[in-house]
Structures are given as C-alpha cells and as structure tokens.
Amino acid sequence: MEIFDYPFMRTALGMGVVLGALFSLMGIFVVTRGMAFFGDFLSHSALLGGALALIIGAEPSVFLIIYCLVLGFAVSALWQKMPLSRDTVLGVFYGGTVSVAILLMTARGLGQQSLMQFLLGDILLIGRHDVWLALGLLVAFTTFGALNRRRLVKASFLPEVAEAEGINVRGYELAVIALMSITIALSIKVVGVLLANAMVVIPAAAAKSVSRNLKSFMITAPLFGVVSFMAGLALSFYYNLPSGPSIAATAFALFIITLPLRTR
Numbered sequence: 001m002e003i004f005d006y007p008f009m010r011t012a013l014g015m016g017v018v019l020g021a022l023f024s025l026m027g028i029f030v031v032t033r034g035m036a037f038f039g040d041f042l043s044h045s046a047l048l049g050g051a052l053a054l055i056i057g058a059e060p061s062v063f064l065i066i067y068c069l070v071l072g073f074a075v076s077a078l079w080q081k082m083p084l085s086r087d088t089v090l091g092v093f094y095g096g097t098v099s100v101a102i103l104l105m106t107a108r109g110l111g112q113q114s115l116m117q118f119l120l121g122d123i124l125l126i127g128r129h130d131v132w133l134a135l136g137l138l139v140a141f142t143t144f145g146a147l148n149r150r151r152l153v154k155a156s157f158l159p160e161v162a163e164a165e166g167i168n169v170r171g172y173e174l175a176v177i178a179l180m181s182i183t184i185a186l187s188i189k190v191v192g193v194l195l196a197n198a199m200v201v202i203p204a205a206a207a208k209s210v211s212r213n214l215k216s217f218m219i220t221a222p223l224f225g226v227v228s229f230m231a232g233l234a235l236s237f238y239y240n241l242p243s244g245p246s247i248a249a250t251a252f253a254l255f256i257i258t259l260p261l262r263t264r
Contacts, residue, residue, distance in 0.1 A: 012243070013230065016190070016229030018134040020222065020226035021138060021225055022134060022137060022138045023187070023199045023200050024204050024223075025222055025225075026141070026183050026200055027221060028156075028207075030201060033156050033173070035180075036197070038090060038177075038180075039196075041093065042071065042197070043184050043188075043195075043196035044094060044197075045071055045098065046185060046188055048100055048101035048104070050118040050193070051104045051105045051108075051110065055104065061130055061133060065133075065181075065185040072177045072178065075090065076174065118192060119194050120192040120195070121188065121189060121242070122189065154167060180200070187199065191247055192244040194244070203221055203255075204221045206255040207220035207221035225251075228250045228251035232246040232250040235249075
C-alpha cells in the first residue's frame with residue numbers, strides 16, 4: 001500500500017481510473033469505425049501542440065485540447081473534399097506535424113527532457129485540474145452516449161443503414177472526433193504521444209475478443225482499461241519504470257491473454 005502514501009501517485013491513480021474508463025469507451029467506437037489510424041495520427045501530431053505550448057508559455061493541457069480539436073476537425077474536413085483517401089491525408093499530416101515539432105524543439109533549445117516527457121509521458125506532470133478535466137469529459141461522453149445510444153450505435157456499426165434511416169452519420173462522426181481529440185490531449189501527460197492511441201485501441205480490442213454482444217463489450221472495455229492503468233502505474237512505481245510504456249505494456253499483455261479465451 002506504499003503507493004498510496006505519495007500525493008502524486010494518488011493523483012495519477014485517480015487519473016488512471018478516469019482515463020481507463022474513458023479511453024476504453026472511446027475505443028469501442030474507434031475500433032468499430034476503423035479509426036485507429038486517425039487516433040494514432042492525432043496522438044503523434046500532438047507533439048507539435050506540446051512544442052508550441054512550451055514555446056509560448058501556455059498551459060499544456062488546455063492548449064493541447066484546443067490544438068487537437070482544431071487539427072482533428074481540419075483534417076476531417078480535408079479528407080471530405082480532397083481527391084485522396086483518408087489514410088493518405090492522415091499520413092501527410094502525420095509526417096509533417098511531427099517533423100515540424102522536432103525542428104521547433106531543436107531550434108528553440110527545449111532539450112531532451114522536454115521531448116521525452118511528451119513522447120513517453122510523466123506522472124509527475126499530472127495535476128488535480130487534469131483529473132477534473134478528464135472526469136468532466138467522462139461525464140460528457142457517457143451522457144452523450146446515453147442520450148444518443150441507438151443512433152450512435154447504428155452510425156458506428158451500420159453507417160449505411162443509419163444513413164438510409166435519415167441519421168446524420170457525419171454529425172456523429174464529428175462528435176466522436178471531438179471527444180477523441182480531447183481525450184488524447186488529456187492523456188499526453190500520462191502515457192505520452194507515442195502511446196496515447198494505444199490505450200484507446202488495445203483495451204477495447206481485448207474486450208471485443210471476449211465479448212459476446214454489445215452490452216458485454218461496453219462493460220468489459222472500461223474494466224480492462226482501468227485494470228491496465230492501475231497495474232501499469234503500480235509496475236512503474238515499484239520498479240522505477242516509465243509510466244506510459246508500463247501502462248501500454250500491461251494493456252498489451254491483457255490483450256495477449258484474451259486471445260485464447262476468444263478461441264475457446
């Protein structure tokens with residue numbers, strides 16, 4: 001129980017519970033709509049947002065939320081109008097934003113430590129306001145999901161049927177993009193830009209392997225997410241390991257464990 005003696009670990013564990021549930025619920029729609037690469041693009045491109053926040057002296061969490069929202073909506077609008085596939089547009093901006101971020105951080109002398117903190121995350125950076133922001137987003141997401149459950153499920157799982165019934169599939173996609181952008185922005189401090197999307201996808205993928213229907217999927221996914229965060233943070237604390245990779249590796253181990261269960 002030594003882990004609870006330190007205020008920064010209590011804050012990190014609280015953040016882990018909220019983000020574990022939020023990531024996994026978000027992951028259900030990301031996995032079913034095939035948006036995993038979009039999440040990967042958004043998390044890695046957040047490196048540029050982090051660099052800009054350091055350069056102008058802005059509060060990283062708030063600045064990253066605004067940055068990810070603007071970037072997510074802008075790229076979504078582009079792939080609707082350009083004669084290029086979605087993956088192509090994401091690949092172009094993926095490489096461009098990451099390269100510009102590294103150049104900016106090098107030119108402004110932000111240092112290796114700043115780069116590593118954004119790449120891998122650092123639980124020492126988490127404050128109480130980050131936990132409250134994440135909790136507010138979790139409440140907003142669950143409320144949005146509860147009020148629009150049937151339409152959101154149809155738009156995610158059966159988009160062609162949803163459009164035929166007059167459901168605004170594009171509107172629900174934009175709503176998911178907005179929630180996903182904010183979620184990834186809040187997670188950068190914990191797991192870093194390299195692994196933020198992994199925590200959206202892996203617990204949901206593991207839950208899908210052992211779920212028989214949508215109801216069990218939506219219960220199992222947040223459970224797997226919270227377990228991954230808690231176990232990963234404990235592993236990081238007791239063995240002096242980076243928090244982000246520890247959490248992601250725990251989620252990956254959970255996914256591997258679920259594979260034979262799916263076969264059975």
